[in-house]
Amino acid sequence: MYVLTADIKVGPYKAIKPAEMQWQHSVDSYANTASFTIPALCRLVRQGESYSNVNTAAQLAEGMPVQLYAGYNGQNRLVFDGYVSRIKYNVPLQVECEGYSYLLRKKIVNLGYASTTVKQLLNDLIAGTPIKLHPKTADVSLPALRFSRVAGTEVLEYLKKNMLTVTFYGDTLYAGIEQLPVTSENRYRLNWNTVGDDGLSFGPYQGTVVNIKLEKKKADGSRKRAAGPLKPGEKLKRVTADYTEAELKKLQDEQTQKEQLKGFEGSLTTFLIPTAEPGMTANITDGRYAERSGKYFIEEVSGSLGRSGGRQTLKLGRRL
Amino acid sequence: MTPAEQLRQALAEHASRYGPPQSILGTVAEVQSDAGTCTVKDDDDSPPYYGVRLTPAITTGQNLRIVPKAGSLCLMVRIEGSETDWWLLWAEEIDKWQLHADGAYIEADEQGIKLSRSTDGLREVLTDLVTQILAIYAPKNVAAIQQIQLRINQLLKPA
Numbered sequence: 001m002y003v004l005t006a007d008i009k010v011g012p013y014k015a016i017k018p019a020e021m022q023w024q025h026s027v028d029s030y031a032n033t034a035s036f037t038i039p040a041l042c043r044l045v046r047q048g049e050s051y052s053n054v055n056t057a058a059q060l061a062e063g064m065p066v067q068l069y070a071g072y073n074g075q076n077r078l079v080f081d082g083y084v085s086r087i088k089y090n091v092p093l094q095v096e097c098e099g100y101s102y103l104l105r106k107k108i109v110n111l112g113y114a115s116t117t118v119k120q121l122l123n124d125l126i127a128g129t130p131i132k133l134h135p136k137t138a139d140v141s142l143p144a145l146r147f148s149r150v151a152g153t154e155v156l157e158y159l160k161k162n163m164l165t166v167t168f169y170g171d172t173l174y175a176g177i178e179q180l181p182v183t184s185e186n187r188y189r190l191n192w193n194t195v196g197d198d199g200l201s202f203g204p205y206q207g208t209v210v211n212i213k214l215e216k217k218k219a220d221g222s223r224k225r226a227a228g229p230l231k232p233g234e235k236l237k238r239v240t241a242d243y244t245e246a247e248l249k250k251l252q253d254e255q256t257q258k259e260q261l262k263g264f265e266g267s268l269t270t271f272l273i274p275t276a277e278p279g280m281t282a283n284i285t286d287g288r289y290a291e292r293s294g295k296y297f298i299e300e301v302s303g304s305l306g307r308s309g310g311r312q313t314l315k316l317g318r319r320l
Numbered sequence: 321m322t323p324a325e326q327l328r329q330a331l332a333e334h335a336s337r338y339g340p341p342q343s344i345l346g347t348v349a350e351v352q353s354d355a356g357t358c359t360v361k362d363d364d365d366s367p368p369y370y371g372v373r374l375t376p377a378i379t380t381g382q383n384l385r386i387v388p389k390a391g392s393l394c395l396m397v398r399i400e401g402s403e404t405d406w407w408l409l410w411a412e413e414i415d416k417w418q419l420h421a422d423g424a425y426i427e428a429d430e431q432g433i434k435l436s437r438s439t440d441g442l443r444e445v446l447t448d449l450v451t452q453i454l455a456i457y458a459p460k461n462v463a464a465i466q467q468i469q470l471r472i473n474q475l476l477k478p479a
Contacts, residue, residue, distance in 0.1 A: 112368055113370060115370075144404060146370070221379065
């Protein structure tokens with residue numbers, strides 16, 4: 001028998017038991033989010049029979065570090081690591097959290113460069129925070145740049161606008177042309193260790209025509225494109241980073257690959273074990289529809305834990 | 321693109337109509353004349369704008385090129401709404417002014433004025449003229465003509 005268990009560490013407080021909690025991580029977003037619900041009022045038992053009321057909200061503050069753990073039978077695994085971003089003074093008390101991007105949202109940066117690279121820019125951005133930079137972060141050259149008194153997340157937005165994948169893996173920030181290689185694999189057998197597969201929309205593969213072409217207009221007015229002239233119906237997306245032609249091609253191929261996966265996308269609802277994270281592989285075995293069996297890239301994981309049980313919903317991307 | 325990204329892009333396009341300024345009045349902090357760029361400061365509390373182009377496109381053949389003086393008041397404009405590309409449109413004080421027109425060339429800076437066409441320069445022509453006057457004719461006032469040569473040399477630069 002499995003008993004649902006969870007723990008929350010927030011600020012100096014350890015092992016708080018939540019009434020409910022949710023979390024979400026995605027490779028498409030740098031902001032991991034979570035929320036949890038705890039009683040608005042606690043009663044502390046003191047010596048004798050006297051009780052004292054404690055207002056829970058008054059004990060928590062925005063910016064406190066938070067770690068959420070969930071699992072069964074006390075075997076809890078870390079499902080979220082971040083900071084309190086907002087306290088909603090409801091009954092029961094609702095606490096919203098954001099991953100390590102919270103630190104950058106709160107950090108005001110004043111950065112200017114005659115020329116730089118993505119790595120240098122991000123190293124300057126995360127200076128003074130506990131955030132680490134992923135060793136595979138792209139070393140793409142950037143033109144003259146200026147971020148004047150803006151939130152640190154504006155820098156991440158700039159990189160996203162230049163078609164880079166920007167995401168956090170726990171406290172590690174990654175920005176690169178490609179999604180990182182898969183980290184590990186979870187095995188799922190439908191209707192065996194999964195809860196629901198209604199969201200799995202595995203249509204026949206249909207080649208998608210990607211209608212975005214990337215272009216960099218250089219200082220001498222000439223254009224650098226990933227591939228050939230525009231065809232009717234194709235849109236041009238201009239980037240400002242100093243990508244080489246090979247990098248532009250790689251970015252466009254990555255985009256094409258993402259678009260072509262749409263025929264295979266779907267979501268799968270599972271229990272809290274095995275714990276899934278974006279960037280992992282879901283190895284699915286389907287006894288009834290063999291064509292659905294295969295390995296899929298996990299793009300997003302949203303989890304919930306409450307009175308009705310604990311669930312993880314995996315958004316699946318490309319077939320591997 | 322995910323629906324969230326599409327929505328973000330649509331909002332950004334809408335907002336760009338009312339977005340950041342298209343021109344900025346600032347001060348030239350430094351000039352990289354060889355690179356064809358300069359650095360412009362908007363205020364002392366923010367990083368400067370690096371790589372502001374002196375001409376809309378940095379190419380070898382430029383018909384008009386104005387090199388501003390560091391410390392001068394200037395106006396720069398965005399190129400094609402870009403986040404990173406700026407062009408220096410005007411500067412209150414300039415170090416150099418260059419005009420090319422199909423072989424003809426005029427340049428003015430604190431050293432003087434250069435006026436040339438092909439390999440022939442105005443200074444060289446006038447110098448030759450003065451030399452010939454001194455050589456073929458016995459002028460009444462040689463010192464005055466030599467004084468004119470001095471003035472030509474001060475006003476005009478060699479081609």
